[in-house]
Amino acid sequence: MTTIRDVAKHAGVAPITVSRVMNNSGYVSDATRARVEAAAAALNYEPNLLASGLKSRRTQTIALVLTDITNPFWTAVARGVEDGASSRNYTVIFGNTDESEAKQERYLSMLLRRRVDGVLLVPASHTGEMVGRLRAREIETVVLDRRVDDIEVDIVRGNSEQGARALADHLLALGHRRIGMLSGPADISVSRERVAGYRAALEAAGIAVAPTLIRYDAFTVEGGQRMAQAMLTLDSPPTAFLAANNFIAVGVMRTLHAAGLRVPDDFSLAAFDDLPDNCLQPPFLTTAVQPAYELGMTAVERLVARLASEETLPYEEFVLPTELIVRKSVRQVCEE
Amino acid sequence: MTTIRDVAKHAGVAPITVSRVMNNSGYVSDATRARVEAAAAALNYEPNLLASGLKSRRTQTIALVLTDITNPFWTAVARGVEDGASSRNYTVIFGNTDESEAKQERYLSMLLRRRVDGVLLVPASHTGEMVGRLRAREIETVVLDRRVDDIEVDIVRGNSEQGARALADHLLALGHRRIGMLSGPADISVSRERVAGYRAALEAAGIAVAPTLIRYDAFTVEGGQRMAQAMLTLDSPPTAFLAANNFIAVGVMRTLHAAGLRVPDDFSLAAFDDLPDNCLQPPFLTTAVQPAYELGMTAVERLVARLASEETLPYEEFVLPTELIVRKSVRQVCEE
DNA sequence: CTGTTAGCGCCTTCAC
DNA sequence: GTGAAGGCGCTAACAG
Secondary structure (H helix, E strand, C coil), rough: CCCHHHHHHHHHHCCCHHHHHHHHHCCCCCHHHHHEEEEEHHHHCCCCCHHHHHHCCCCCCCEECCCCCCHHHHHHHHHHHHHHHHHCCCEEEECCCCCCHHHHHHHHHHHHHCCCEEEEEEECCCHHHHHHHHCCCCCCEEEECCCCCCCCCEEEEEEEEHHHHHHHHHHHCCCCCCCCECCCCCCCHHHHHHHHHHHHHHCCCCCCCCCCEECCCCCCHHHHHHHHHHCCCCCCCEEEEEEHHHCCCCCHHHHHHHCCCCCCCCCCEEEEEECCCCCCCCCEEEEEEHHHHHHHHHHHHHHHHHHHCCCCCCCCCCCCEEEECCCCCCCCCCHH | CCCCCHHHHHHCHHHHHHHHHCCCCCCHHHHHHHHHHHHHHCCCCCCCHHHHHHCCCCCCCEEECCCCCCHHHHHHHHHHHHHHHHHHEEEEEEECCCCCHHHHHHHHHHHHHHHHCCEEEEECCCCHHHHHHHHHHCCCEEEEECCCCCCCCCEEEEEEHHHHHHHHHHHHHCCCCCEEEEEEECCHHHHHHHHHHHHHHHHHHHCCCCCHHHCCCCCCCCHHHHHHHHHHHHCCCCCEEEECCCCHHHHHHHHHHHHCCCCCCEEEEEECCCCCCCCCCCCEEEEECCHHHHHHHHHHHHHHHHHHCCCCCCCCEEEEEEEEECCCCCCCCCCC
């Protein structure tokens, strides 16, 4: 494998000059630059990023630690991150935590060993501990999707409260008065914010919030099934469901379908996050769509800006809007 | 940041002894080992993988170069790769080529610079050139999903021909005689193999293969739409479609739907690759399902085995079976 | 504009 | 079982 010294010799210059040409750092005359570039090309030289990272303490690597790449929402985020990173000459390494703090812990150790420049973190817990530990090692962090307690940090997230509010307002406007709110784990900020948006809508409409109509469970199909099942057995069940994410919505649909009930004829359904648009039937579900790709892209941009900046930037929160897309899963009700 | 020397000092040993403890290499007495481990823990020591990689020439990193992580098939492969790699202490870096050789080229250069130990490659072209160049740099490669010409290499792929054959046989058994084969780009091995499976089924059934009933286009929804459209305008259109991947199937469904035609009432449809199982309606499409996760897992396993092996292993081809799942998109025809 | 020196943190080699 | 020396390939800091 050819080294910087080989190129230097071939071009008749010192290794550091080759370094300056390859990195566009410092002054090099055009003539020298040309000679070095020719030599590098002739020898098929590829700089060793391990060596340069060891010396310069910058690895041009960022990590994306998320819950599960298999969820289409996160897939889109990951694609945004990868596009943003590779166009800025960063490489992405990624890991799935499956919401497990133990797995997150294991990844963290790996990232420290690799001396990544920065981390995009979807925290498995609501504490800022992980962020603090990264910062102690001088690894910049941008938190994605969720808030964390007790620490100031850059955050890039969709506007959960506004999105949930829009969905609930939409259901209310169509006459629904008993709306079942099916949320995610209670200790994750997005779950609480989506419930908060729901509450705000009901209160603004002067409707009492019934505790039995709010449930928390996993952000999964199974979670949605459990919650829908529970609500169907209420004395006075809801006329509409507000699902806090796409998988929960699928669980609701499956539960209703299994019970011989139809959407929107028997129950209305509105959901947070879109489903993959490559499903067979034309899109049907009324949703509040977060800009997943842009979330990923924004997060890398902020991280890279922070890495490139001389002075330390103030910590900011980037809240991207959520868009209400009305399709066909909600019907108007007239009486109740 | 604490180094191996700090730990050595703290434990009263030489740096090399710490190295031996951390890597489980060479003999270390239990007492010394305990002292070193205590020191490492006390100092929060995380070995610098850049430094160790520079010296040892092994980075514990593998790359996954695929077409587009956004396709649920590839997402599942990626998850399999990540799980397999992280359990063996490898980190995965990934890149999307979007089937572009230029992008693939750019990634390759990045991977060389990072001195990755191995590459899992979904080649953007059918030539073995990329594999050869990696091998020239002593980077082990396992090709995923596709075959390449002119070079021996490990390949892990689903059995395209068998899967297509099973789908075609199924359609034939239900009485279909005119089956439209909608395949991917003609220069990708899986496209040709799926057509080959289709041909074999027809020939075994003694049915002439009509050239107008075979088309090649992109593995996308748009490709599926174009091909379906073309076949609908034939003098005698097919009664069934065989889509060579999931996106093409979606394109077919959309085209038929737009034309007011229904599946399976008006046309039958069978497809290669499943759709994400989180679509709203219960799974409907009859498919030949490749074990995507296992493909990824198998590929890492082979790569890691190759990296760990003293002698050079023979190049093998791992062909995983494809499973026919009969659902509701195909109906029986009686006459023609 | 270009070069010299030194060292990043670790592991290979060889010695004891 | 343990250690000393040296170098992996690169660049920061300082000269000139």
